[in-house]
Amino acid sequence: MTGPIVQTQAVRKSFGTNEILKGISLSVEPGEVICIIGPSGSGKTTLLRCLNQLEKIDSGRIHVNGELLGYIEQPDGSLMERSYESLRQQRQRIGMVFQRFNLFPHMTALENVVEGPWRIKKQGKAAATAVATELLAKVGLSERENHYPGQLSGGQQQRVAIARALAMEPSLMLFDEPTSALDPELVGEVLTVMKRLAQTGMTMVVVTHEMEFAKTVADRVIFMADGVIVEQGTPQEVLQNPVHQRTRDFLSRVA
């Protein structure tokens, strides 16, 4: 694909009178890994949730895979909301990994991963199972296929969640603080899977507090505060030589 995978223009979003996003313009190139860092309340999670329309934006434009997300441009230039059916076609190409995993607790690890290719992409159960088995092997959980989420550790659950998202063959993966709900000793296994995924050329937008991950894996780091992008650049630039005082303050606090 030519052109960026994600392009946002002047995205604004308020909850009540509280403006969370104050005009975010951002583009993500194919294969790029972007880490968004920033203090809590800076709007980074909200931005991520806007990128697959889990939150509706108040103004601006979001294009994903070259298509306007959530709306259809009419011949007269006005916008019409997409039907749920049309929106879900767009969402199928955007994988999302949540802070709290959100696996389906009544399904085994395998059933969680099979659900998408089987019931949504209609690949047939055998083909879907083959896809799921391979993905669970890739995240190192072949032995846990028949375990329910409640029988897995947090790190294992998050790896299943990554496999579940990948089973839809997305062109973009969104990670919403994927390691924040994990015990410290389980963070590494999830980051390893994400690092390997980055090496395969997957386009990734990762909201994270893991500075080491941002430093070693990200192509670009974005620092957000108070609903705006304060600065962005290579990990070296943003993490080692931040230009803005706000960035310096934040980094000195998390270091």
Place this chain on the structure above:
Amino acid sequence: MMVSSPASREATLIQEEVIPLNARKRPSWGRLAGGIAALVFAVWVAYTLFMAPNIHWDIVVDFFLDGPVLEGLGVTIALSVISMVAGVLIGLLVAVMQLSPNKVMRYVAGAYSWFFRGTPLLVQLLFWFNLGIIFPRLELGIPFGGPKLFGVEASIITPFIAGLLGLAINEGAYMSQIIRAGILAVDPGQREAAEAMGMPRRNIMLRVVLPQAMRIILPPTGNQFISMLKTTSLVSIIAGADLLTVVQRIYLGNFEVISMLIVASIWYLLLTTIATIGQYFLEKRYSKGFDASITVKSKVIKNLALPGQRKKTTP
């Protein structure tokens, strides 16, 4: 200052010796006395009932498998099962309407619950039975005076149909509240995860939300069904031909009021016992994934145990 060697530090961490507790259980005289009192009372009640001169146990035995009694039992079972199934379906529809973003749907659903939970079931049954007084002919067609496509005389409202209408529509009102609570109890993150995958709305409801809501919905639904088995006896007021109607007809002939009521009571007890067992297995089925300790083997063993026995092992 002395630093202990790694070996001695380990020794203090691991204590190989086993010190058995072997403590005697403290006797509880009060509990023992209470138990004996309860036992004596239970035996006394049973004895009194069994020896009561006006309860003719031979009559109870004679009529227990009597043809009309079994027919009445059949009607009771049919009324209960059909009304419950219809009630659950109505309840599901109304619950979804009440949770809909559409205001009109919410109000209509709310008004339905309000009306049918707010008037006595007995009144509703009498109303359905006497529907012919308001509408001698029941017609289906274009509303507000348009042409009629289909019509029947109100006489098709037999006591059985009136019973079904009354019980099912009333049950739907209660079930809608139970199902709504169940749906609301499912973590919103589940719906979000499903939406983010691009799951169709239908699947979100049927494959993600409802299977999880079932865990919340089932216990009160089992309760409703057990209650329904006995509530059907209200249709005796409209000559519903159910178990109670039948035994009433019999005792009006043979004057064995108490014996016949005992026949009916034993059947009601049997039905509720079977329903309770069924409920237990249904609940097990929908606890999939929520009991982390369950392995396939322990699942089988647990399923074999009766509810009462199981309670002891998992307090």
